[in-house]
Amino acid sequence: MGRKILLVTTDQQRYDTLGCNGGTLARTPVVDRLAASGIRFERAVPQSVVCMPSRATILTGQHPTTHGVWMNGVPLPDDAPSVAGLLHDAGYRTALIGKAHFEPYFDPFMRFTENALGRTGTTPPGGTHRGFEHLELATHGTMGQLHYSRWLQAEHPEALAMFYAVIDSDLEVNAAGGGDTGAPQVHVNAVPREWYHTDWVADRTIAWLDSLDATDDWFCWMSFPDPHHPWDPPQSEVGRIDWREVPLPAGYPETAAEREAILDAKPRHWRLWYDGTLVSNYEAPGRWVPATLTPDQVREVNARNAVECELIDEALGRVLATIAARGWDDDVDVVFTSDHGELQGDFGLLFKGPYHVDALMRLPLIWRPAPSAGVAPSVVETPVGLVDLAPTFCAITGMERAAWMQGAELPVSSRGGPERVLTEWDSELFGVGVHLRTITRGRWVCTAYLPGTVHDGTEGELYDLVDDPLQRRNRWGDPSQRSRRDDLLADLWDNRPAPHEPKLELQAPV
Amino acid sequence: MTPPRASVRRQVRIACPPDDVWAIVGNPARIHEWFPGIESSTVDGTTRVIITAGGIPIPEEIVTNDPLQRRLQYRITAPMVREHLSTLDVLDLGDGTSLAVYGADANPSTMALVIAGAAGNALEHLRAIMEGAR
Numbered sequence: 001m002g003r004k005i006l007l008v009t010t011d012q013q014r015y016d017t018l019g020c021n022g023g024t025l026a027r028t029p030v031v032d033r034l035a036a037s038g039i040r041f042e043r044a045v046p047q048s049v050v051c052m053p054s055r056a057t058i059l060t061g062q063h064p065t066t067h068g069v070w071m072n073g074v075p076l077p078d079d080a081p082s083v084a085g086l087l088h089d090a091g092y093r094t095a096l097i098g099k100a101h102f103e104p105y106f107d108p109f110m111r112f113t114e115n116a117l118g119r120t121g122t123t124p125p126g127g128t129h130r131g132f133e134h135l136e137l138a139t140h141g142t143m144g145q146l147h148y149s150r151w152l153q154a155e156h157p158e159a160l161a162m163f164y165a166v167i168d169s170d171l172e173v174n175a176a177g178g179g180d181t182g183a184p185q186v187h188v189n190a191v192p193r194e195w196y197h198t199d200w201v202a203d204r205t206i207a208w209l210d211s212l213d214a215t216d217d218w219f220c221w222m223s224f225p226d227p228h229h230p231w232d233p234p235q236s237e238v239g240r241i242d243w244r245e246v247p248l249p250a251g252y253p254e255t256a257a258e259r260e261a262i263l264d265a266k267p268r269h270w271r272l273w274y275d276g277t278l279v280s281n282y283e284a285p286g287r288w289v290p291a292t293l294t295p296d297q298v299r300e301v302n303a304r305n306a307v308e309c310e311l312i313d314e315a316l317g318r319v320l321a322t323i324a325a326r327g328w329d330d331d332v333d334v335v336f337t338s339d340h341g342e343l344q345g346d347f348g349l350l351f352k353g354p355y356h357v358d359a360l361m362r363l364p365l366i367w368r369p370a371p372s373a374g375v376a377p378s379v380v381e382t383p384v385g386l387v388d389l390a391p392t393f394c395a396i397t398g399m400e401r402a403a404w405m406q407g408a409e410l411p412v413s414s415r416g417g418p419e420r421v422l423t424e425w426d427s428e429l430f431g432v433g434v435h436l437r438t439i440t441r442g443r444w445v446c447t448a449y450l451p452g453t454v455h456d457g458t459e460g461e462l463y464d465l466v467d468d469p470l471q472r473r474n475r476w477g478d479p480s481q482r483s484r485r486d487d488l489l490a491d492l493w494d495n496r497p498a499p500h501e502p503k504l505e506l507q508a509p510v
Numbered sequence: 511m512t513p514p515r516a517s518v519r520r521q522v523r524i525a526c527p528p529d530d531v532w533a534i535v536g537n538p539a540r541i542h543e544w545f546p547g548i549e550s551s552t553v554d555g556t557t558r559v560i561i562t563a564g565g566i567p568i569p570e571e572i573v574t575n576d577p578l579q580r581r582l583q584y585r586i587t588a589p590m591v592r593e594h595l596s597t598l599d600v601l602d603l604g605d606g607t608s609l610a611v612y613g614a615d616a617n618p619s620t621m622a623l624v625i626a627g628a629a630g631n632a633l634e635h636l637r638a639i640m641e642g643a644r
Contacts, residue, residue: 073627106624109547110564111631119564145564171620172512279512282620286512430516430619505520507627509620 003370003396004332005087006323007221007389009058010312011051011099011140011228012352013338015044015362017309025246026306030317031336031366036377038334038368039412043383043465045421045440046340049352049360050283051101051228052076052510054339054386059083059102059130061390061405063422068500069102070426072283073508075112076102076130081404083390084131087219090399095134095208098201098223102130104508105144106171118145132221136204138197140225141166141232147204148197162191164230171509174230175285179304180243183297184288184350186304187232196234197225198308202315206322214326219393222319227308227342229351231301237311243296243303251346251359251470252298256291259348265474267449267459269354269434270347278454280434281427282509284351291348298345305344329371333396335389336366346470354425356438356447356461357471361423367392367410375412382417383440384410406497420491428506439492445471446488462488515593516619520630521611526640528608531600532580535610535636538572544639545632558584586625593617596625610636 015021019028020035047057052072053064060067060081069076088094103112110116113129114137122136129135138148141163152159164187168174179186193199205222212218226233253259263271272278276289316336323332343349346359365384369375387407394401395409411417425436435450443466451457462475462485475481524531534540539553541560551560558570573595574583580600594616601609612629616622 073623104627106620106627107547108564108566108568108624109545109562109628111547111628116563170514170618171624172618429623430513430518505627505630506623507631509623 001215001331002217002398003373004217004328005219005393005396006319006332006334007219007393008224008316008334008336009221010224010226010309010338012340012342013227013309013364014341014344014359015364017227017306018364020366021364025241025302026309026313028309028313030313030320031364034334034336034368035366037371038366038377039375039410040379041365041367041384041410042379042381043440044337044363044365044386045361045383045423046363046386047423049340049356049423049425050281051339052104055101056080057386058339058389061387061402061407063387063406063497064424064426065497065499066406068504070424070504071281071428071506072510073104073106073506074504075104075507077504078113078130080130081402082131083393083402083405084219084221085128086131086394086399086402087397088128088131088133090397091217092397093212093216093218094128094132094220095136095205095218096132096221096223097134097136097205097208098138098197098221099225100135100137100223101139105139105510106508107144110145115145118147118150122147134208136208138201138225140197140228140230143167148200151200152195156195159191159195162189163187164189164232166230172287173282173285175288177297179231179300181294181297181300183231183293183300184285185229185231186297186300187230188235189232191234193234193236193311196311198311198315201225202318205319209319209322209326217397222316224312224315226312227305231304231308233304233307233311237307238304240310241303241306243300246299246303248295248298249302249345252295253348254295262347262472266461267455269454272454273353274348278432279429280432280454281353281429284353290350293345293348293350301350302344305342331370331372333370333373334366334368335392336364337386337389338363339386354427354434354436356423356425356436356445357463358465358469361438361440361445369396369412378413380411380417381414382411383421383442384417385421388418420495422492422495422497429509437492437496439488441488441491444484444488446485446492448489448492460485513619515615515617516622517613517615518622518626519611519613520626520633521609522630522633522637523603524608524610524637524640525606526608526644527606528580528600528602531608531610531636531640532577534640535598535600536575536577536580536582538575538582538584544636545629546635547628591616591618591621594621594625596629
C-alpha cells in the first residue's frame with residue numbers, strides 16, 4: 001500500500017479566512033490542526049483567478065496558456081493531461097466529489113460530460129473521465145442538472161426554491177441583494193443544514209471512502225462549492241456570527257475619496273468597474289455597481305462567508321474522522337487549498353475579475369503529509385503555485401513527475417520552491433478584451449497589461465508585498481523601481497509557458 | 511453594464527467545396543448530423559423543432575434559406591430569448607475550400623454566446639465530418 005491523497009479544495013476562499021493564517025472571524029480548528037502538523041504556505045498563488053482555468057491547472061499541472069483554458073467558458077479538452085489519470089493508471093482508486101468545473105455549466109445542448117453525468121450516474125462512459133472513476137458533482141445552489149441538484153429535486157424538492165438564484169432572468173450573474181443589508185448575492189436560505197451542498201459533499205465523500213477496500217490506494221478530490229457567492233448558507237447557522245460586530249477588513253478603504261484615490265493609481269479598468277462603466281467579464285454581476293457597496297454590506301458578506309468557511313471546516317472534520325476510523329490516517333496526505341480568492345471588500349470591491357492582488361491571488365494552502373512520511377511541520381514563505389500540486393501528488397505516490405507538468409514538487413521548507421510564480425488573465429466578452437500577465441517573485445508582484453480594448457499595453461502594477469501588504473501603492477511608474485520592474489518583466493517574458501495550439505474557443509459564459 | 515443584446519460569431523475553414531458543405535448545413539432537417547447536443551430535428555414548412563440531448567424541444571422559425579448565397583437564418587421562437595437570429599453562411603474561398611460562418615444575435619446577450627459558443631464547437635465537428643469523408 002502507498003500513501004493516499006485527500007485533495008480538499010474550496011471555491012473563492014481567501015488566505016485570511018483561516019485561523020492558522022491569522023483569520024479571526026471564522027473558527028477553523030480542523031484545518032488549523034492540519035497546518036500545525038503539516039506545512040503551511042504563506043504565499044500560494046493561483047495561475048488564474050477564475051474557476052475553470054485554475055481548476056484545469058490543478059488537474060493538469062500546466063499554466064492556462066498551455067492547457068488552453070484561458071477563461072471560464074472554455075472547456076478543457078477531454079484528452080488534456082490529468083494527474084488523476086496518472087494515478088488511476090498506477091492503480092489508484094480515483095474520485096472527484098463536489099465542484100468540478102472543467103466544462104461550462106451553460107449547456108442547454110447537454111454536450112459536456114459533467115452535466116450529462118447527473119442523468120446517467122456516477123461512473124462516466126468508458127470508465128473514467130479525466131482520470132476519475134467516480135464523479136458526484138455539485139455547484140453553487142441548485143443550478144443545472146448536476147448530481148446535487150438532482151438529489152435535491154428527488155429527495156427534497158421543497159428546498160429548490162430556498163436557494164439564491166445565481167443567474168437572473170436575463171442569464172446574467174444575479175445582482176439582487178438580500179439579507180439585512182441588501183448586499184448583492186446575499187440571501188436568506190431556509191434549507192436545513194444537512195441538505196446544504198457543503199454537508200452533501202462531505203456525505204458523498206464519506207460514502208465513497210466507505211465503499212473502498214481497506215487495502216486500496218486512493219486519490220479523492222473533495223471540492224466544496226463554498227465560500228464562493230452566493231452567500232446563502234443555511235439560515236440556522238447564520239447566527240454564529242453577528243455581522244454587526246464584524247470589523248471592516250483592513251483592505252477596505254472607508255471613505256469614498258480614499259477608495260477612489262487608490263483605484264485611480266491603478267490601471268484604468270479598476271476605476272471603470274468601480275464606477276459601473278465597464279464590465280469586462282462574466283464573473284461578477286453585470287448590473288451591480290461596486291461604488292454602491294456600503295460598509296454594512298461588507299460586514300454582512302464577510303460574516304456569511306465566515307459561516308460558510310466554518311461549515312466547510314466541520315465537514316472536513318467528519319471526513320477526516322472517517323479516514324481515521326478506516327485506519328488510514330497514518331498514510332493519508334491531506335492538501336487543503338482554494339482555486340482563487342475573493343475581493344470581499346478590498347478596495348471597495350466584491351467578487352473577482354482582472355485584479356491581480358492578494359485578495360484574489362493569496363490562497364490558503366496547507367499540506368499535511370502522511371504522518372508515516374515523517375515530514376517535519378513547517379511554514380513555507382517562498383511563493384508557490386497551484387501548478388505545483390500535480391507534481392507533488394506524483395512525488396507523494398512515488399511516481400516520476402510527468403514531462404507535461406510545468407510546476408515542481410512543493411517545498412517542505414522556505415529553503416526550496418520555485419524562483420517565480422506566474423498568473424495570467426485573458427477575457428474577451430462582448431467586445432471587451434483584457435489581458436494580464438503577472439509574476440510573483442520574492443516580495444514583489446508585477447503585472448503587465450497587454451494591449452486590449454481597455455489598455456494600450458503601457459499600463460501595469462508593481463507592488464512590494466512586504467512594505468505594502470494591501471497593495472495600495474502602485475510602483476509601476478516609480479522611477480526608483482524602474483530597474484526592478486524591468487528585471488521582473490524580463491523574467492516574466494523569458495518564462496512564458498508554451499501556448500496551446502490552436503487557441504481554444506469560448507463556448508459559454510461560464 | 512452588460513449590453514442587453516449581443517452578437518457573437520464563430521467560423522471555421524473547411525477543406526471542401528462550398529456546395530458540399532452547403533449540402534449538409536443548408537438542409538435544416540440535417541442539423542442533428544453535425545451539431546453535437548442536438549438529437550433530432552423535424553421541419554414542417556418554415557418551422558423546425560430541435561430536441562437537445564437534454565430532451566428539451568426548442569421551436570425555431572426558418573427565416574432565410576438561400577442556396578444562391580448559401581445562407582441559412584433562423585430564429586428561436588421559445589420564450590427563452592426575447593430576440594434571436596442565427597445566420598449561417600458558407601463562403602467560397604476560391605481554392606476548393608470553404609469558410610463556414612455562424613453568427614448569433616440575441617437578447618439577452620448571454621444567449622448569443624451560449625448559442626454561438628455551441629455552434630463554434632459544431633462547426634469544428636462539421637469540419638471533422640466533411641474532411642474525414644474525403
